Amino acid sequence: MSDHKMQTLHAEASQLPPLPECREREWARKAVRLLQGDGYRSADTHLVKPMFAGLRGISVYLKDESTHPTGSLKHRLARSLFLYGICNGKIRQGTTLIEASSGSTAVSEAYFARLLDLRFIAVMPHSTSRQKIEAILSFGGECHFVDHPGEVYSEAARLASETRGHYLDQFTNAERATDWRGNNNIAESIFAQMAHEEEPVPAWLVMSAGTGGTSATLGRYIRYRGFATRLCVVDVENSAFYDAWRLGDAGITAKGSRIEGIGRPRVEPSFVPGVIDHMLRIPDVASIAAMHVLSERLFRRVGGSTGTNFFGLCSVAEGMMSAGQGGSLVSLICDSGDRYGATYYNPEWLAAQGLDIEPWKRSINAFLDGKGPLFPAL
Known part of the structure; x- marks a missing residue:
């Protein structure tokens, strides 16, 4: 570059106004620090290991996401x-x-x-x-x-x-806002906590779908790390996910779930069927009965989506035992049951919905104690 051209560029640059104070960037830096601070304060949640005499050769673990500051996954x-x-x-x-x-x-x-x-x-x-x-x-x-x-x-x-x-x-x-490769996401946290257990690599992870983001993160992480773990996604009545996965049709629509937080009237963009190994559709009455059973055994209330997860886990366990298989199963406690006192824990609401959970509760309890099948004889 010639000296004349260099002098011209220098002269033009010297005429530029001072760089403005970038208040938006400073706000963004502060906001990210605040969000990261929350992450460090609640970096992990407990992995609960309830004991069920009837689940021979199978260890159950429940990742308790209800302990986050806002009470849910x-x-x-x-x-x-x-x-x-x-x-x-x-x-x-x-x-x-x-x-x-x-x-x-x-x-x-x-x-x-x-x-x-x-x-x-x-x-x-x-x-x-x-x-x-x-x-x-x-x-x-x-x-x-x-x-x-x-x-x-x-x-x-x-x-x-x-x-x-x-x-x-x-x-x-x-599915895109979460770093599925790690960064203390739900999948990395589960496998890190399982590392010192007797069966550190779960046979199955069992998870319900709302946005589909958590199941996408779990399925991607399993594949990325090369684990032998399989992913079972449990869906509920009047939700589009199960039929979309079974038929390979993302255009399917449905009425919409009465189990809050999971099940959708359409297939959401964050639902990634290709990382799912198996799906089950759980009756609403089974989800709510399983929620009651688990709450009684944990001595605290859990929510409806946790009931769906738990019944799905029991279904997987029943299939494993029938096939002579053992191992560890992991699912999630998505939120506390305290938010559902007027609905899932209210006998009048259940009656109005036509949901008789007592036969299902008896059957689930009998199954967990090794005294009968999971599904009641209706």
């Missing part, structure tokens, strides 16, 4: 969605945040929104439990109701556009 997802939005420049100082959620994700997102001093609006069906609504409000969030579960997506997008805010969109972003 969705605490991990919400933190990941916030980090994803900030690092992609979508969440800035003063951004209004919108989510389509039936409860637990919105509770966790309301917590993080308050941590960052951001407005948060949850779009949810009128049928959402009162306890979850109150939890969202207690963290400073707002609730916006729709009549049908299938309306939450378009209404959330509309509100985001109206407020010039950001739609967090858990159903699309769950």
